[in-house]
Amino acid sequence: MVARLRIQARLDDHVAQLVQCRRCPRMQSTPVSGGAVVSDVMLIGQAPGPREPVLRKLFAHTAGKTLFRWFGESCGLSESTVRSTIYFAAVCRCFPGKTSGGGDRVPAPDEIHNCSSWMNNEIKILQPRLIIPVGRLAIAQFVNCTKLEEVIGRKFRVQRAQHSFDLIPLPHPSGASPWHKVLPGKKLLKSALNLVARHPAIRALRAERQLARRTQRSQHLK
Numbered sequence: 001m002v003a004r005l006r007i008q009a010r011l012d013d014h015v016a017q018l019v020q021c022r023r024c025p026r027m028q029s030t031p032v033s034g035g036a037v038v039s040d041v042m043l044i045g046q047a048p049g050p051r052e053p054v055l056r057k058l059f060a061h062t063a064g065k066t067l068f069r070w071f072g073e074s075c076g077l078s079e080s081t082v083r084s085t086i087y088f089a090a091v092c093r094c095f096p097g098k099t100s101g102g103g104d105r106v107p108a109p110d111e112i113h114n115c116s117s118w119m120n121n122e123i124k125i126l127q128p129r130l131i132i133p134v135g136r137l138a139i140a141q142f143v144n145c146t147k148l149e150e151v152i153g154r155k156f157r158v159q160r161a162q163h164s165f166d167l168i169p170l171p172h173p174s175g176a177s178p179w180h181k182v183l184p185g186k187k188l189l190k191s192a193l194n195l196v197a198r199h200p201a202i203r204a205l206r207a208e209r210q211l212a213r214r215t216q217r218s219q220h221l222k
């Protein structure tokens with residue numbers, strides 16, 4: 001309990017500093033944080049879109065709807081449970097702006113480098129058992145990702161920030177890419193979500209949630 005309180009205090013401090021970060025002058029928003037959620041599981045997105053800074057949460061729009069549907073169907077976890085039990089991070093925490101073609105700009109290498117220290121610090125604080133990178137850019141921060149077919153549906157053992165953890169990559173849930181809707185992506189996505197659902201850290205989250213619900217119900221009946 002004391003150890004958890006200590007981790008919570010360090011994470012609170014980390015998030016308070018993160019939201020003040022202004023290292024990247026080309027970014028078009030201030031940092032978006034999923035909050036100081038102490039967890040054994042981290043989910044890493046790519047970068048916020050234009051709506052996330054306004055709504056002040058990551059995966060707040062259409063891609064998020066798909067992502068939370070995946071978690072609901074495979075792990076039986078609702079969006080509110082996922083958001084309140086998994087630490088949400090991203091390769092870059094600010095909205096990079098649009099390209100001249102109208103798409104979201106991919107963060108530049110210097111911006112990814114600038115932001116990497118935030119992720120490293122989160123790994124040091126949380127010492128997660130499982131990291132779920134979502135989308136090619138996030139996956140590539142941990143393992144080689146030339147082709148999604150080579151990494152989706154697999155579990156890796158990875159080391160970063162002097163900590164070893166399991167890594168289960170997911171494709172980006174954005175509607176812009178049909179990869180996860182057609183074969184072989186559709187099948188590989190299912191395998192990846194099965195791996196996530198069966199992972200001990202996710203099973204522990206589910207068990208904690210069920211216990212909390214049972215306790216709430218029994219207190220309500222008293």
Ligand code: SF4
Pocket residue numbers: 018021022023024027030031092093094111114115116
């Ligand atoms: S992208 Fe990351 S490093 Fe750059 S300003 Fe935003 S929070 Fe800071």
